[in-house]
Amino acid sequence: MEKTQSNKKGVNLLDLPEGCLSHIISLTSPLYILRSSLVCKLFCSLAKSDLVWNHFLPSDFDQLFIQRSSFFPSKKHLVLYLCRSFILFEGDFKSISLDKWSGKKCYMLGARELSIYSGDNPTCWRWKSLSDSRFPEVAELLGVTHLQISGNISTKLLSPNTTYHAYFSFKLRSWSRGFEGCPVKVSVSMIDPRGAYISGGGSGVTRTFYLKPQESDTLRLNILDDEETFMNGRDSGDKWVKIDMGKFSNRADSNVAALEMTLTSTDLVFLKSGLIVHGIELLPLN
Numbered sequence: 001m002e003k004t005q006s007n008k009k010g011v012n013l014l015d016l017p018e019g020c021l022s023h024i025i026s027l028t029s030p031l032y033i034l035r036s037s038l039v040c041k042l043f044c045s046l047a048k049s050d051l052v053w054n055h056f057l058p059s060d061f062d063q064l065f066i067q068r069s070s071f072f073p074s075k076k077h078l079v080l081y082l083c084r085s086f087i088l089f090e091g092d093f094k095s096i097s098l099d100k101w102s103g104k105k106c107y108m109l110g111a112r113e114l115s116i117y118s119g120d121n122p123t124c125w126r127w128k129s130l131s132d133s134r135f136p137e138v139a140e141l142l143g144v145t146h147l148q149i150s151g152n153i154s155t156k157l158l159s160p161n162t163t164y165h166a167y168f169s170f171k172l173r174s175w176s177r178g179f180e181g182c183p184v185k186v187s188v189s190m191i192d193p194r195g196a197y198i199s200g201g202g203s204g205v206t207r208t209f210y211l212k213p214q215e216s217d218t219l220r221l222n223i224l225d226d227e228e229t230f231m232n233g234r235d236s237g238d239k240w241v242k243i244d245m246g247k248f249s250n251r252a253d254s255n256v257a258a259l260e261m262t263l264t265s266t267d268l269v270f271l272k273s274g275l276i277v278h279g280i281e282l283l284p285l286n
Contacts, residue, residue, distance in 0.1 A: 014040070014042055018042075018046065019051075021042070021043075021046055022046050022049055022051050022052050025043065025046060025047075025052060026051070026052045026053075026054075026055035026056075027055070028103075029101060029102050029103040030053075030056065030079055030080060030083055030098070030100070030103045031100065031101060031103075033047050033052060034047065047076065048074070048076065050074060050075040050076075052076075053074075053075035053076045053078070053079045054075055056079045056082075056098055056103045056105075057075065057078070057079065058096070058105065058157055059156075079098060079103070082096065082097050082098040083097070083098045083099075083100040083103070084100065085097065086106075086108070086134060088134070088135070090113075091112070092110075092135060092136050093109070093110045093112045093113040093135065094107065094108065094109055094110065094113055095107065095108045095110070095134055095135070099283070099284050102284060104159040104162050104284040105157065105158060105159045105284070106281070106282065106283050106284065107153060107157060107158070107281070107282045108134070108169075108279050108280070108281040108282070109151040109153065109279050109280045109281075110133075110134075110135035110137070110138075110278070110279045111127075111135065111137065111138050111139040111277045111278065111279055112127075112135065112136075112137055112139075113151060113279070114139075114149055114150065114151045114277070114279065114280065115149070115150045115151070116139055116148075116149050116277065117144070117146060117147070117148040117149070118144055118146075119139060123142065123143070124141070124142055124143060124144050125139050125140065125141060125142060125144075126139075126140045126142055127139055127140075128140055130276070132239075132240070133278055135278070135279065138276055138277060138278055139276070139277040140173075140274075140275070140276050140277075141272060141273050141274060141275040141276070141277070142273055143271055143272070143273045144271070144272055144273075145265075145267075145268050145269060145270065145271055145272065146265060146268050147184065147263070147264065147265035147272055147275075148262070148263070148264045148265070149168075149262070149263045149264075149277060150260060150261060150262040150263070151260070151261050151279075151280045152191075152258050152259065152260050152261075153258065153259050153282065154257065154258050155250055155254070155256050155257060155258060155259060156257075158250045158282065159250065159284060160250060160251070160252040161250065161251060161252050162249075162250050162284045162285070163247055163248070163249045163250070163284070163285040164247060164248050164249075164250060164282045164283065164284055164285065165244055165245075165246070165247045165282070165283055165285055166188050166244070166245040166246055166247070166248070166259070166261045166280055166281070166282050167242040167243065167244055167245060167280065167281045167282075167283065168186060168242065168243050168245050168261070168263055168280055169240045169241070169242050169277075169278035169279050169280070169281055170211070170240065170241055170242075170243075170275060170276060170277055170278055171239065171240055171241060171276045171278070172211065172212055172241075172274055172275060172276070173273075173274035173275075173276065174274075175273075175274050176212060176272075176273060176274025176275060177271065177272065177273050177274060178270045178271050178272030178273060179210070179211045179212035179272060179274075179275070180210075180212050182265060182266060182267050182270055182272070183208045183209055183210045183211075183266050184208070184209055184210075184211060184263055184264065184265055184266065185206045185207070185208055185263070185264050185265075185266055186206070186207050186208075186209060186243065186245040186246065186261070186262065186263045187204050187205060187206045187207065187245065187246055187261070187262050188202075188203070188204075188205075188245055188246030188247065188248055188259055188260070188261050188262075189203050189204045189259070189260045189261075189262065190203040190204075190248065190256045190258075190259060190260075191256065191257055191258040191259070191260060192255050192256065192257055193255070193257040197260075198255070198256060202246065202247070202248070205246060207244070207245070207246060208266070209243050211243075211275070240278050242281065245261050245262075245263070245280070246261070247285065259282075261280050
């Protein structure tokens with residue numbers, strides 16, 4: 001009888017080995033770790049350990065960010081910084097940050113990291129710096145009839161068992177042309193380890209958007225899907241606008257090695273200009 005009552009009491013969480021506790025709280029979120037450190041001395045001690053905070057960083061973080069990481073006294077300071085800002089890496093063409101609620105990884109591919117059709121032709125595109133961009137350069141469209149932009153990212157960089165949305169970030173100059181009645185198509189495709197495209201599971205599903213409003217003062221981007229329509233007040237090009245290119249569920253047991261995000265024009269006749277490409281951002285949904 002005494003043995004039965006003892007079993008019902010269970011195990012006190014604080015009686016677990018510190019290594020086990022460190023692993024448990026590393027599976028939560030930066031916000032939870034900070035809150036738990038305020039109510040328990042043991043958790044406060046664990047919250048100072050790099051073992052806990054390493055979970056929120058890419059496995060090859062030290063190699064990718066060796067110069068940046070040296071500015072932070074501990075991995076805790078680094079993770080909390082990434083929850084409120086970002087760090088550029090790989091030639092300052094990419095950025096990484098963390099979702100402040102879940103601690104999951106967020107990435108953005110700058111314009112220089114994207115494959116832009118005729119992007120190296122100075123009569124078609126101009127590379128310039130803008131004060132409101134996180135990247136050293138953005139791409140400004142001077143004039144093309146065929147618009148095609150794509151970006152790739154390895155799924156190893158993304159947080160496992162997480163659904164991501166890809167967003168195309170841009171703005172339009174007041175003198176832009178060719179986008180009023182000509183929508184663009186966007187998609188997110190999955191690629192296997194051999195480099196082949198994977199069909200099914202939402203891979204390659206095309207969505208259609210107007211980048212420029214046609215009549216009203218409201219920027220209505222998504223015109224065909226039944227999903228949430230993005231509505232943004234017109235800002236005369238002062239702010240970056242984002243359109244949802246599609247989503248991807250990064251399962252740990254998936255055969256997907258990389259994602260390809262693509263934006264293409266739906267016509268090859270009208271001259272297009274005045275588009276400023278900021279990049280493609282991948283944000284966790286859950």
